[in-house]
Amino acid sequence: MASNKRGKQSFLLPGRPVITAWASVAGKKESEGPLGYCFDVTSQDTLFGQKTWEQAEKQMQKMALDTLMSKAGITRQDVDLVFSGDLLNQCIGSSFTLRNTGIPHLGLYGACSTMAESLLLSAMAVEAGCVDRVVAMTSSHFAASERQYRFPLGYGGQRPPTAQWTVTGSGAALVCTEGNGPRIEACTIGTVTDLGIKDANNMGAAMAPAALSTIKAHLQDLGRSAEDYDLIVTGDLGQLGKEMLLELARQEGLALGGRLTDCGTMVFDLEKQDVHCGGSGCGCSAITLCGELLDKLNKSKLKRILFCGTGALLSPTSTQQGLPIPGVCHGVSIVCGRD
Amino acid sequence: MASNKRGKQSFLLPGRPVITAWASVAGKKESEGPLGYCFDVTSQDTLFGQKTWEQAEKQMQKMALDTLMSKAGITRQDVDLVFSGDLLNQCIGSSFTLRNTGIPHLGLYGACSTMAESLLLSAMAVEAGCVDRVVAMTSSHFAASERQYRFPLGYGGQRPPTAQWTVTGSGAALVCTEGNGPRIEACTIGTVTDLGIKDANNMGAAMAPAALSTIKAHLQDLGRSAEDYDLIVTGDLGQLGKEMLLELARQEGLALGGRLTDCGTMVFDLEKQDVHCGGSGCGCSAITLCGELLDKLNKSKLKRILFCGTGALLSPTSTQQGLPIPGVCHGVSIVCGRD
Numbered sequence: 176m177a178s179n180k181r182g183k184q185s186f187l188l189p190g191r192p193v194i195t196a197w198a199s200v201a202g203k204k205e206s207e208g209p210l211g212y213c214f215d216v217t218s219q220d221t222l223f224g225q226k227t228w229e230q231a232e233k234q235m236q237k238m239a240l241d242t243l244m245s246k247a248g249i250t251r252q253d254v255d256l257v258f259s260g261d262l263l264n265q266c267i268g269s270s271f272t273l274r275n276t277g278i279p280h281l282g283l284y285g286a287c288s289t290m291a292e293s294l295l296l297s298a299m300a301v302e303a304g305c306v307d308r309v310v311a312m313t314s315s316h317f318a319a320s321e322r323q324y325r326f327p328l329g330y331g332g333q334r335p336p337t338a339q340w341t342v343t344g345s346g347a348a349l350v351c352t353e354g355n356g357p358r359i360e361a362c363t364i365g366t367v368t369d370l371g372i373k374d375a376n377n378m379g380a381a382m383a384p385a386a387l388s389t390i391k392a393h394l395q396d397l398g399r400s401a402e403d404y405d406l407i408v409t410g411d412l413g414q415l416g417k418e419m420l421l422e423l424a425r426q427e428g429l430a431l432g433g434r435l436t437d438c439g440t441m442v443f444d445l446e447k448q449d450v451h452c453g454g455s456g457c458g459c460s461a462i463t464l465c466g467e468l469l470d471k472l473n474k475s476k477l478k479r480i481l482f483c484g485t486g487a488l489l490s491p492t493s494t495q496q497g498l499p500i501p502g503v504c505h506g507v508s509i510v511c512g513r514d
Numbered sequence: 515m516a517s518n519k520r521g522k523q524s525f526l527l528p529g530r531p532v533i534t535a536w537a538s539v540a541g542k543k544e545s546e547g548p549l550g551y552c553f554d555v556t557s558q559d560t561l562f563g564q565k566t567w568e569q570a571e572k573q574m575q576k577m578a579l580d581t582l583m584s585k586a587g588i589t590r591q592d593v594d595l596v597f598s599g600d601l602l603n604q605c606i607g608s609s610f611t612l613r614n615t616g617i618p619h620l621g622l623y624g625a626c627s628t629m630a631e632s633l634l635l636s637a638m639a640v641e642a643g644c645v646d647r648v649v650a651m652t653s654s655h656f657a658a659s660e661r662q663y664r665f666p667l668g669y670g671g672q673r674p675p676t677a678q679w680t681v682t683g684s685g686a687a688l689v690c691t692e693g694n695g696p697r698i699e700a701c702t703i704g705t706v707t708d709l710g711i712k713d714a715n716n717m718g719a720a721m722a723p724a725a726l727s728t729i730k731a732h733l734q735d736l737g738r739s740a741e742d743y744d745l746i747v748t749g750d751l752g753q754l755g756k757e758m759l760l761e762l763a764r765q766e767g768l769a770l771g772g773r774l775t776d777c778g779t780m781v782f783d784l785e786k787q788d789v790h791c792g793g794s795g796c797g798c799s800a801i802t803l804c805g806e807l808l809d810k811l812n813k814s815k816l817k818r819i820l821f822c823g824t825g826a827l828l829s830p831t832s833t834q835q836g837l838p839i840p841g842v843c844h845g846v847s848i849v850c851g852r853d
Contacts, residue, residue: 178691179643180594184618186644227835255519256703264603265829266623270706274827274840279523279703281631281844282827284605284623292620296635303642304518305525305701323831352517362644364595364618367609488613488621490604492662496566501613505620 179302182396184389185363185506192301194509195354196247197465200239202317202343205454205462208443213466214344215242221318221343228319229263235345235458236261236272236314239465243310243347254278254349255306258293260285261314261457262341264323268314287382287411288365289313290346290461291484291505297350298359298507307352314345315456324375324491337377339413339455342442346461348469356512357472363393363506367488371499378487378500379416379439379452385502386412386485387423390431393481393506401432406480408468409504410438410460413452414445416485438463460484468509475511482507518641521735523728524702524845531640533848534693535586536804539578541656541682544793544801547782552805553683554581560657560682567658568602574684574797575600575611575653578804582649582686593617593688594645597632599624600653600796601680603662607653626721626750627704628652629685629800630823630844636689637698637846646691653684654795663714663830676716678752678794681781685800687808695851696811702732702845706827710838717826717839718755718778718791724841725751725824726762729770732820732845740771745819747807748843749777749799752791753784755824777802799823807848814850821846 179187199214206217216238223234236259244250260283261268273280285292293311300306318328320341326332350359368388372381386409394400401407412420417437424431438460439453464482471477484507489500518526538553545556555577562573575598583589599622600607612619624631632650639645657667659680665671689698707727711720725748733739740746751759756776763770777799778792803821810816823846828839 177643178646180645183594186642229831229835255522260623262604263829264831265601265625265827267827267829267832270827270840270842271832271837274706274708277705280706280842281635281703282623282842284599284621286604296620299642299644300638302644303525303527303638304516305638305641306519307517364620366616367613367619369613488604488606488609490602490606492568492603493606493610496568498610501609503609503619503621 184392185396187361188298188302188359190302191358191360192298192350193354193356193358194348194469195351195356196243196349197469198239198242198246198347199462199466200235200345201462205342205344208448210442210466213470228316229267232268232314232316232319233271236268236312239312239345239347243349247349251276251278253308254310255308257310257312258283258296259312260289262320286486286488287455287457288484288486288503288505289457290464291482291507294507295362295505301350301352309350310347311350312347313457313461315341315458317341317343320456334451335376336451337415338451339439339453340450341456342454342459344458344462346465348465357469357509359507360510361397361508363389365389365504367501367503369499369501373499375489375494379413380419381487381500382412382485382502383416383419383423385504386420386483389483389504389506391429401430401434404434404479404481405477406436407434408436408480409483409485410463411455412437412485413439415452472509472511479510482509523731524735526700527637527641527698529641530697530699531637531689532693532695532697533687534690534695535582535688536808537578537581537585537686538801538805539574539684540801544681544683547787549781549805552809567655568606571607571653571655571658572610575607575651578684578686582688586688590615590617592647593649594647596649596651597622597635598651599628601659625825625827626794626796627823627825627842627844628796629803630821630846633846634701634844640689640691648689649686650689651686652796652800654680654797656680656682659795673790674715675790676754677790678778678792679789680795681793681798683797683801685804687804696808696848698846699849700736700847702728704728704843706840706842708838708840712838714828714833718752719758720826720839721751721824721841722755722758722762724843725759725822728822728843728845730768740769740773743773743818743820744816745775746773747775747819748822748824749802750794751776751824752778754791811848811850818849821848
């Protein structure tokens, strides 16, 4: 086994697994935001025809998977594996999507870093020669998340200015050994970083140190600088978390050279859509990647990006027990189809 | 990238990643069971010195990881990655174990199949050359699980005869590119199987069809029969689920040739320990594997086993909403150190 490991946290993918198709499903509010133009499926019905918010989330994943297979011109039989996870307790969004489909499934929990985690593992599985076609997928739903993590919407709770708005959406990407499309060429696995933030309504602050740690490790492990990337895209720190990351990077002398952007600030119009600090949830970085970013990479409008999924690893139980919020961030370097 | 994929759900590992060390931590009841002789650490204090059941679970994982590193003669710096997950909402057992350790972490959710899932992914990561040393780890805690999935223990709820007893324990295995020990040579990824079982107190029945499906796929994909294995070890169907699996196998004409056993029936004395159908929880198959099974493989008392982690992918929310319980099972073929 030739070693592709680089530094402490990173590895290269000499086979350069290729993302041959991607699909995004988004809710009403997301369809009215700046990225509304690029989603494959949008719905005015936040229940997506289902009886519960949890089933609505399952339905979005189903639609994302079906749309993905349709765009790729394949059927369930052609999919060797789905890596997926979500924010619902016991990840029922993902397991109910895949039940009785006959598609092999490995479940993940990485909070809002799940799109990056599933993409990283998909690339790893292809590189190991274990699968030919694998799907990386995740989702989140505003109403399901609110009642699980905070209060049911009917309660009418106030949202502090640091709060983010959980994206209602699902994204899926097909990673293959062969084909045309953007390619995954290197990844960095994050460590669980906790600087003691305890405010479950300020998750950007909890995740910013993890994002910094992973971006630093990525550049250091691979001997690169921010200039090697057109974009370093975190997802989803939100406005405040992004500013904190920039400040932390400045303090450590890490030049991000104006390359940094954040899915939480891309997916909504922060001025007009009343979402306070921006979008969050697994679906946030998923629909940003599987909506705009992969399209731009495919058209060579972006040459190389570092996609950094950020997750706040809290639970209502840990919050009630007075524990801080650990953060994690995984980095995936994706290059344009024609380079 | 050479293809190691075999059939629909399986793959070979030509590099044969080696399990160089393993560690198990168990609670009081588990230490009094048939496997009590082989656990590395046991505790009479079910809180493991912590204030809450959730923190006790985190503490068990910490102890399993520390014991593993000590047995392997390595430090945190030498661990490239930990794959782990647990049953607690948002997997806080795992994330709080790893916070601020500096060890890269990818979180999983596979319910009670997590030990097999983490082992499978560890082997895949080593095979891809992405890491040199990776830990597969999981845990469960009886009291934390009861209050999360059913009722707090103080409520004194009655347990029906089909119920299983969540194991208080944690297991961890170190998978490496090089070294001595049992080797992982092939894996089968499970599909999410749901035959409509809705009783959250009868999870063996919910998981048995998934176990059958994965064992069948494994043997078929690799052109093998049950006779190629000394043991086919499911974990954790319990007594009733194991009988159901045998009956389902008989109906489909699949000969298991007396090879089948189940971690849920191995870890407790079903006659004497008042656990009804046997053990369950991520920790059940984890401490059985990282206690007795890997020891026996290492000493060539077992030549080859098929370790089949089984998971019931329910959540209290899905149960309350009247949904059935999907099951999943992942298979890992492990051969003895000297073959």
